[in-house]
Amino acid sequence: MSKMLFLSEDGLVRLLEAVKASEVYAAVRRERGPEYCHLQKVPEAELALREPRPSSSLKAFLQPAKERVAVYTNEGFDVEASRLVCEDRALVGLRACDLVAIAYLDKVFREGDFKDPFYEARRESELLVSVDCVAVHENCFCTAVGGRPFAESGFDLNITPLESGYLVEVGTERGREVVDRVADAAAEPTDEQLAERNAARQKSIDQVEKQTRGLRVTDKVQELLLAKQGTDELSEMAARCVECAACTFICPTCHCFHLYDQVGGEENFERIRTWDSCILGGYSRMAGPAGAKPTPRPSLRSRCANRLLHKYAFSPQQYGMLGCTGCGRCIEACCGEIDIREVLRELIGDTSG
Amino acid sequence: MTQAAEANPYAPQVARLSRVIDETPTIKTFCFDLEQPMEFRAGQFVQLGVPGLGEAPFTPSSSPLEPGHLEVTVLRTGGVTERLHRMGEGDVCTLRGPYGKGYPVEKLEGKDVVVVGGGVGLAPLRALIHVLLSMTDRLNKVVIKNGARESAELLFRRQYDEWAAHDKVSFEMTIDAPEPGWAGHVGVVTTVLEDLPNEVNVPNSYAFSCGPEIMLRFVTFALLEKGFQPEQIYLSMNRRMSCGIGKCGRCNIGPYYLCKDGPDMCYAQIKDYPNVF
Ligand SMILES: Cc1cc2nc3c(=O)[nH]c(=O)nc-3n(C[C@H](O)[C@H](O)[C@H](O)COP(=O)(O)OP(=O)(O)OC[C@H]3O[C@@H](n4cnc5c(N)ncnc54)[C@H](O)[C@@H]3O)c2cc1C
Ligand code: SF4
Ligand code: SF4
Ligand code: FES
Numbered sequence: 001m002s003k004m005l006f007l008s009e010d011g012l013v014r015l016l017e018a019v020k021a022s023e024v025y026a027a028v029r030r031e032r033g034p035e036y037c038h039l040q041k042v043p044e045a046e047l048a049l050r051e052p053r054p055s056s057s058l059k060a061f062l063q064p065a066k067e068r069v070a071v072y073t074n075e076g077f078d079v080e081a082s083r084l085v086c087e088d089r090a091l092v093g094l095r096a097c098d099l100v101a102i103a104y105l106d107k108v109f110r111e112g113d114f115k116d117p118f119y120e121a122r123r124e125s126e127l128l129v130s131v132d133c134v135a136v137h138e139n140c141f142c143t144a145v146g147g148r149p150f151a152e153s154g155f156d157l158n159i160t161p162l163e164s165g166y167l168v169e170v171g172t173e174r175g176r177e178v179v180d181r182v183a184d185a186a187a188e189p190t191d192e193q194l195a196e197r198n199a200a201r202q203k204s205i206d207q208v209e210k211q212t213r214g215l216r217v218t219d220k221v222q223e224l225l226l227a228k229q230g231t232d233e234l235s236e237m238a239a240r241c242v243e244c245a246a247c248t249f250i251c252p253t254c255h256c257f258h259l260y261d262q263v264g265g266e267e268n269f270e271r272i273r274t275w276d277s278c279i280l281g282g283y284s285r286m287a288g289p290a291g292a293k294p295t296p297r298p299s300l301r302s303r304c305a306n307r308l309l310h311k312y313a314f315s316p317q318q319y320g321m322l323g324c325t326g327c328g329r330c331i332e333a334c335c336g337e338i339d340i341r342e343v344l345r346e347l348i349g350d351t352s353g
Numbered sequence: 354m355t356q357a358a359e360a361n362p363y364a365p366q367v368a369r370l371s372r373v374i375d376e377t378p379t380i381k382t383f384c385f386d387l388e389q390p391m392e393f394r395a396g397q398f399v400q401l402g403v404p405g406l407g408e409a410p411f412t413p414s415s416s417p418l419e420p421g422h423l424e425v426t427v428l429r430t431g432g433v434t435e436r437l438h439r440m441g442e443g444d445v446c447t448l449r450g451p452y453g454k455g456y457p458v459e460k461l462e463g464k465d466v467v468v469v470g471g472g473v474g475l476a477p478l479r480a481l482i483h484v485l486l487s488m489t490d491r492l493n494k495v496v497i498k499n500g501a502r503e504s505a506e507l508l509f510r511r512q513y514d515e516w517a518a519h520d521k522v523s524f525e526m527t528i529d530a531p532e533p534g535w536a537g538h539v540g541v542v543t544t545v546l547e548d549l550p551n552e553v554n555v556p557n558s559y560a561f562s563c564g565p566e567i568m569l570r571f572v573t574f575a576l577l578e579k580g581f582q583p584e585q586i587y588l589s590m591n592r593r594m595s596c597g598i599g600k601c602g603r604c605n606i607g608p609y610y611l612c613k614d615g616p617d618m619c620y621a622q623i624k625d626y627p628n629v630f
Contacts, residue, residue: 069361069363069364070361070364072365072367072404072447074367074404074445075367076366076367077361077364077365077366077367079361082361108600109600112598112599112613113598113599113613114362114598114600115362116362117360117361117362229625229626229627255600255601255602256602257595257596257600257601257602258595258603259363259407259408259601260407261402261403261404261405261406261407261408261447262405263405269405271363271364271365273363276601276602276603278602278603283603284603284604285593286592286593287430287434288430288431294566295593296592296606296628297628302627302628305627306628309607310602310605313608314605314607314608315608317608
């Protein structure tokens with residue numbers, strides 16, 4: 001069978017049934033719009049493959065908001081109880097930008113001297129099924145940060161919705177195994193269908209380009225931000241920031257966390273990891289007399305600037321890629337109505353790049 | 354560290370205290386005789402904790418040349434350190450590490466080495482001093498300066514004479530607030546750096562400093578003023594940390610994670626980022 005195949009509506013339903021994962025997280029239709037949900041928990045929900053990207057990010061399924069990372073007693077570390085037993089999982093309906101976020105988190109958690117065994121276990125048991133954006137959310141700006149509204153790599157299977165039916169591209173052996181289970185429902189794509197896919201993709205690019213209005217985060221922008229470090233210009237957005245940290249919790253690449261210990265059951269102790277946020281004042285607070293604990297970024301301005309710099313200037317130095325995928329989720333999430341595109345635009349001017 | 358703990362970087366081993374030494378009214382040294390020695394470089398740090406309460410980062414003050422015997426010197430200042438200070442011989446602590454890069458000892462052959470400590474800042478520096486004392490034949494000179502608020506807070510005072518007795522090593526201390534009868538130097542630690550250009554050959558020197566950030570700031574400015582280049586100055590940027598392994602994001606200065614790329618940073622690397630001091 002070739003790398004690309006055509007499936008009807010029914011064929012796609014069968015394909016998704018053939019994803020025999022014990023946990024499926026998928027983009028589904030909810031009252032307020034598409035969301036990523038644990039499919040087994042909302043069995044009635046319909047998949048959202050033709051809608052814009054979900055407003056939630058998939059981060060919660062890769063790095064849960066709260067998770068036990070170790071169990072120990074006075075005698076030592078309990079290896080068995082501290083291990084993550086991870087069933088087969090599938091993430092369905094991911095957007096191209098979500099795959100970029102996964103690539104970023106992979107660099108954080110799977111590379112370097114220390115690997116995160118929890119993240120690693122999840123990723124190893126995961127099937128990634130992405131979908132082209134045929135509808136684009138008004139806040140999307142993936143093309144401004146080097147992305148496109150469809151994926152060309154990084155998936156096991158990628159779905160392109162057509163007027164009638166779907167094209168499915170196989171990215172890996174793991175993906176191949178799934179399509180092989182529905183081989184009888186699949187057809188070779190016709191030239192018209194392939195042409196329709198190209199046209200749909202171009203249409204989505206045009207739509208994103210239209211709404212990004214020439215915004216481009218280039219190497220030059222990185223230099224510009226570094227040059228403006230410490231200036232008020234970089235932290236203008238702090239005037240509207242209410243320090244709720246929603247932007248960092250919704251962001252698919254933000255990965256800051258905090259470790260704390262607690263008494264577990266009888267005679268044992270647990271180490272817990274929770275999400276944390278660099279926007280919060282207590283984040284980097286050090287020891288000292290009560291009420292006078294020093295922190296390296298005491299002002300909200302400095303913390304807002306740090307977030308911006310981490311996304312667009314430090315991440316390329318740390319991981320060789322931007323820390324922003326252009327998904328625009330932080331724009332809806334922000335209580336202060338801060339639009340990160342406007343922040344960038346003001347800093348670099350409309351047509352830079 | 355056990356095999357299993359290595360695979361899970363968040364998991365601690367437990368270690369029983371073999372001894373607790375009262376150093377000053379606010380500082381104690383916690384000693385462990387480890388079943389499995391912890392190999393570390395001077396300047397690398399560990400996460401030491403109280404079971405069920407939590408952990409905090411500390412740089413061992415003992416010699417890296419004796420990895421089976423670990424000493425951590427702790428200032429009482431908050432939740433974890435208060436509880437540690439109430440522990441005694443036989444009590445159980447959590448321990449993981451070592452983390453970070455450690456001091457660039459290999460750069461020091463033939464050099465003049467200046468070590469400037471303030472308060473509990475002398476604790477991390479003692480691991481370095483142990484290493485320096487073991488290699489004086491390969492160094493040109495070691496100049497140690499130490500400051501404390503008052504004489505009772507002078508850390509490791511029992512060892513000063515022993516250090517100064519080494520060939521090529523000089524030691525000087527100062528306190529901010531003298532009590533009657535104090536015959537030594539008075540003033541903040543930068544006041545004993547005044548004569549540095551006559552004590553060392555500045556262009557052939559490296560300086561290492563650890564202490565409160567406000568002190569690091571004034572030490573750095575003093576060193577620059579004496580002709581040190583930013584490349585010759587190493588500072589212990591002992592900021593808030595959590596994971597210790599470059600994942601949790603907490604400890605950045607610019608693109609550096611202090612836990613992974615430090616905690617001792619060359620001033621040249623960090624000086625252009627905001628919020629360094
Ligand atoms: C690399 C490194 C080496 C250090 N070496 C020493 C040492 O040798 N001796 C010594 O006395 N102190 C050292 N410190 C400082 C020591 O970690 C803090 O004093 C300690 O964390 C205070 O914890 P607490 O719970 O008592 O204070 P609290 O104020 O109650 O702190 C609450 C939480 O904040 C965290 N925290 C507070 N201050 C710091 C800080 N400065 N750095 C990191 N985390 C902090 C703790 O982990 C703790 O969980 C070092 C810090 C770092 C980063
Ligand atoms: S940012 Fe681009 S890839 Fe992501 S959802 Fe929007 S259009 Fe799709
Ligand atoms: S910073 Fe905003 S637009 Fe960029 S990846 Fe995070 S949530 Fe998406
Ligand atoms: S302490 Fe977690 S990144 Fe440095």
